[in-house]
Amino acid sequence: MDFSHRISQHFEENNNALTLSAEQLNAPLVTATQCLIQALDKGNKVLACGNGGSAADAQHFIAELVGRFERERKPLPGIALNTDTSILTAVGNDYGYNTVFSRQVEALGVSGDVLVAITTSGNSTNVIEAIKVAHEKGIRVIALSGKKGGALNQLLNPSDIHLCVPHDRTMRIQEIHILLLHILCDGIDLHLLGD
Numbered sequence: 001m002d003f004s005h006r007i008s009q010h011f012e013e014n015n016n017a018l019t020l021s022a023e024q025l026n027a028p029l030v031t032a033t034q035c036l037i038q039a040l041d042k043g044n045k046v047l048a049c050g051n052g053g054s055a056a057d058a059q060h061f062i063a064e065l066v067g068r069f070e071r072e073r074k075p076l077p078g079i080a081l082n083t084d085t086s087i088l089t090a091v092g093n094d095y096g097y098n099t100v101f102s103r104q105v106e107a108l109g110v111s112g113d114v115l116v117a118i119t120t121s122g123n124s125t126n127v128i129e130a131i132k133v134a135h136e137k138g139i140r141v142i143a144l145s146g147k148k149g150g151a152l153n154q155l156l157n158p159s160d161i162h163l164c165v166p167h168d169r170t171m172r173i174q175e176i177h178i179l180l181l182h183i184l185c186d187g188i189d190l191h192l193l194g195d
């Protein structure tokens with residue numbers, strides 16, 4: 001078994017995906033950074049959700065808002081919708097798994113908030129349902145996806161922001177999603193604290 005060759009292939013594939021993402025996602029990342037800054041400056045909050053690895057990414061991002069990123073600053077308001085097991089099990093059990101995020105957007109979201117919706121396929125129904133409720137409530141959506149965006153292409157509004165990683169493998173998409181979220185954190189800190 002040639003592990004060494006396979007490992008090299010992972011690095012090379014990641015590198016190629018990263019180069020393409022840098023070319024394609026700079027402009028939407030600027031818009032996403034401005035969207036978050038605008039909401040936070042007005043006192044609004046950030047909601048985030050995703051499944052599996054994307055659930056980890058959502059809570060990682062929110063921890064960097066509420067806690068801190070690289071430098072000391074005030075805590076920023078955000079809630080990861082995939083972290084409360086009582087809500088997830090009650091809503092999942094009583095209303096179905098497809099509603100576990102949308103019901104929380106309904107309960108917690110207000111106009112002017114931002115929903116960071118993370119799905120590598122663009123097709124997870126519970127994330128899609130959360131986006132639909134966000135639209136109903138005047139909540140702007142920053143969607144992180146891959147695999148050409150899936151159902152998000154039909155669903156997102158012109159005022160939403162789509163950060164679609166140009167790759168088809170879930171792991172490569174997730175690796176770049178965490179970079180994108182760190183770039184957004186850095187943009188917020190740059191606005192609040194300067195260079």
Ligand SMILES: O=C(CO)[C@@H](O)[C@H](O)[C@H](O)[C@H](O)COP(=O)(O)O
Pocket residue numbers: 051052053054118119120121122123124127170171174
């Ligand atoms: O992390 C991984 C695979 O790398 C998995 O846990 C993965 O996140 C799960 O299969 C998710 O359910 C995939 O959902 P999505 O990205 O298509 O919305």
Ligand SMILES: [Zn+2]
Pocket residue numbers: 053171174
């Ligand atoms: Zn993963």
